[in-house]
Amino acid sequence: MAEKNEEKTLKDVLAVIFSHYKLFLTGSALFMIAVMIVSYYIPVKYKAVSKFERRGDSVAESIGSNPNESFQTKRLTLKQELAGDKAIEKAIEEIGVTKNFARDTKGELTAESLLLKQNLIRDIMANVSIDWEVRTDQVDVVAVSCSAGDPKLAEQLANTLVNRYITWVGGKIIEELKSSRESLKKQVAKCNLCLADLNGKRVEFEGKYAELIVEGTNNLQERIQTAYADIDTLRRQQQLAKQKVKQIRTLVRDTQIKAMKEQLQLLKNEVDTCLTLNQMTQEHPKVQALYSKIAKVEERIKENRDAEAIVLEGSGNQGVDSTVALQLASAESEAEIITDEIDRLQKRITTYKAVMTRSVPLREEYLNITKPLEDQQAATKRWQNRLADVEMTLSTEESHRRTQLRKTQIAQKPTRPLFPPLWGIIAAAVIGGLVFGYGLAFFATSQDHTLHSPQEASEIFAVPVVGAISEIELNRQRKIRIIRQTATALLVCGVVIGTLGLSTYSVILRLGYPEKYMNWKVTISGLAQLPSAQGYRAAESIQ
């Protein structure tokens, strides 16, 4: 009598179904009809999608967002900015959804209307989704999906939200760019002032310690070496000039001695003449004068012979060619110049050496002036570049030639509702119906305590089954049964299949072809008063 607990095979399942196939079919069909009818009262939702791309802009990003914030934070920020309660409130006001809301005498919304509006905003917020279709460092493509019972509302909401966001972000960027521009201008001016001050210090220092600053220690050393070399050259030139002067002077002395000797001879001849011819005595004044002159000339000759050089002066230069005198003067002048140059170079060398002694601290002092100057110059250039970028971006934004935000897809009015899904309902109806029908058949089987086969009886009662006799059915009984069953089956099948077909056709039309559905509903005027049709008409009226 013990029942066996065996695993159910497909044959067992089919046996359950076939043993109660009428119950299975009827239950399945009724469940399908129920699903269709229930789905008929599920409010439909239409979905419209608008897309925009957001390109990376270093200037705007540096102003508008924190580069270190996470993607989730960015997403939440975007969601709040794009589809926050404020954004949706303004969007529905722009669309005119609240136009027909009740208002008081001052034109303000009444308390009920405000509550209704808040509920509407909350509902819309729940039905707006923002998805990143593309997310890279350079560009983001963001899809804004709006679901609503009214297809036109879904379309308008998606477009309005995106438009408003782009406009709002553009305005915000312009404001921030302007603010940034002013700030950068101040910064650039401040940098320029600082730069001018530092430049003044540098010029003053360089003016004071030009050579010290300009020349380095090595250069000074080279200059000293060069100066020494120049001095050597000049000394050689000086030597030559002195030799030249000496030669000229020797020449001049010889010439003068010769001239003086000639003059002496003349004087002597004149003395002789005076003494001989003119018979004058030694005491004669003239002879005395001549002797005096002769003595002077002899003295002068003697002086000239002793002197290395002579000075050409007045009458003492008698007998010297003027050209030689000039050459002598020139040579002497050249020698003096060279001597002066040597002195100058020696003084310079002395200065250089002194500078070399003081160059290191001065150099450091100079660097202390020039380094901040260079830094300041770089900073100034940087700020100027940023200012130029900001001004360029600002001009672009102001001329509405935006490069950061651009709408890439305009939301279209959806022709088919997103929810409830047609195939989902059909699948739910079919699968659920089969499961429900099988459940009924299984329940009926589980509640069926009758015997269905000789084997079953033998196993349960442990009593041998000596035979199994088929059901004895007379022809007349069979005919009556067939007629009755056929009529019943036709009637039940007609009703069930008709109802199922009508409800399925209605659901397919409603969810798959709303326009045809409306025409069909108009045709079947008796069904036109159903709530869903009224809702759809209300949606159409809003359009």
Next chain:
Amino acid sequence: MEANKKNSVEETVFPVGSSDTGAENSDATEKDSGTAQKVQGALDQIAQDMAGVTELIREALPDEDWQDQTPSGSIQAPCGYSEVLVAHHDRGGMVTEEYRSLRTNLLARYAQERFCFLVTSAEAGEGKTVTCLNLAFVLAERVDHRTIVVDFNLRNSQMAELLKVPSSPGVADYLRGKSELSQIIQPTVYPNLFFIPAGNLEGYQASELLGRSGLKKLIAQVREDFDYVLLDTPSVNKYSDAGVAGLEAGDALLVVRMNKTRREAVTQAIQSLQNANINLIGMLMTHQKKHFFN
């Protein structure tokens, strides 16, 4: 014509409606036993030949022609037996073959080829009476064996109605002492098949009558006179009649209607039979509907 001829022969062997006592009938039987056995053998041969001829005709003719000749698709009943007695009307039919299979199974259980058991069920309407009669018809095909069906369903007798014969005198009359055994045994169209109807209660309670000693005597007599004794009784779970008759018969065949009789009822019936010390030889499943998953 054939049936009438057989009836007349049977009346010769077992004079129906005779006012003789059982002892006299027994004497007459002994005297004419030699002649009767010869006549019985001849009749059995004729019946067998007739059945074979019918089968041959049926096999030879196309189904359409057979249907044209016999609208019900079966041999025209030579008598007014109910159409549900398919073992009589449709001897080549599938159901009849199933009864033959039952007969084979039963005979396999009784080596001496003699048995007496009651046919009962857990509840009413499971096909006891029809089963009993159809089984009797296929047993009657064994012409060298004698079969009798006794209707012990005194409360709701249907057997006489199915056979279109008077329901009395029968078991009730015998138990009341108003009739002898030879008076209540009725012949059928089959020479080796006999029938005892339930009879007329006439104010008596069935349980009261079945409690009388005549029951034991009746069953002992038919067991002695016949090879196969089938006792049709009421349902076990409703009445105790089956238990009373079963005490004498010893064995029982439980008829169970498929797809209708609850297991609990069958369990209860088996328990009742066991409590009554009745040997359950097996179960017979009726109303079987054949389809793929069966």
